[in-house]
Amino acid sequence: MPDEEPDGRGRRRRAGKTGRRASRRGDADGGAPEGGGLFGGGDDAGGRSKRRGSSSEEHSSDPEARARGICLRLLTLAPRTRAQLAEALRKKEIPEEVAERVLERYSEVGLIDDQAFAAAWVSSRHHGRGLARRALAQELRHRGVEEETVKEAVEQLDPDEEVETARRLVARKLRSTSGADPRVRTRKLVGMLARKGYSAGLAFRIVKEALEAEGEETEGAEGGYLDSL
Template sequence: MTRRSTWPGPEAAGADEDGGDPASSRAGVGSPRIKGGRRAPNSRSSGTGSAPFGDGTDEMGQASTASPEQRARALCLRLLTGSPKTRAQLAEAMRRKEIPDEVAETVLARFEEAGMIDDDAFADAWVESRHHSKGLARRALARELRTKGLESEVIEAAVSQLDTDQEVRTARALVERKLRSTRGLDRQRRIRRLAGLLARKGYGEDLSRRVIREAMEAEAAEDPEASSGQQAEEDWEL
């Protein structure tokens, strides 16, 4: 990786490949902090009287008298305390709560100024976390980031941190682990499983073919009775 996330200490997080936020991942992005290193307050300490929740009710479930801006602020704080979110995710959450667009834009702008919303940092942390924890390639990472509502330029800048050499190393590690678990299966079934694994992780066919062939050649060198790389290449075409 050539860039490091500045987002204060992603879901990519304990989720598998379901695209969750990087809250407890290797990238180290957790609850957002505001200037001075203090952790962002949640909705129960936001100073809005009876501490309204995002849906406009207080702790007793009674209708809150909070203004739309107070509700918007409390909702964003609550969501950000759970895990980092993109600007688009917070905007959508406020739309679902029927908070006026102009109010939502005002609150989002203030959170951005305070550094509590940072789409660039979110994308950087997501790429680092999901690649190292799940072995995802650039194609799969870009697909996940698009579901977070990020702009194309932000996504492109984030995935560009992951160079081709790193992708190849990760693909080889994935194949080597899977290859051991497929011993005893016939060649075609092994290849299908290896190719399917890499495809799900977002790796292209050419890279997958090369990595699988190399892995099977190395295995054959150690065990003459194992499938050869050339045979693997031929079986791929079947």
């Protein structure tokens, strides 16, 4: 039973109740979200402290201090590419030469590392979303990663692993298409894989294998899919 203590008017109250309420308020107001993940918004006391420091720098009259504050705040929230940070500084009207100096310094000390970003992005998005190399490369290019770095990152994904991921995606979706015409099922399943960056040839082969394993007749299904493109 929780300890009790007098409240000064003859009644007794539970000790620590206020503390528990304050703790709950703290969780609601400043607690870190669950499941922040590599590219999520997870945070800790150190991150909040860095943000407070970067926030004061963002309002500095010194452009270089402002640039540092902007970069630190964004990097605390989630990993960023150099191009993303450069764009953020441009929008804040940081002079180009100042932005370049800050970005170069942060690259030198490892706060900006597009190679590490790209490698982590490929691993996270493939295992989390089932994306194939083509889709992953497109996402990295969209974030300003240089082509050579993109190529190196997506090549770390083993082709056999990519095929197995495609099979798992189809197996997960298969039941929701049961009862439909084979051509309709093929179109839906191949389309799902195509949206995740798998080639049409690989996607159709995986879908055909899955449907035939169910005893589904797939003769002519490929033509039906190709006709819908």
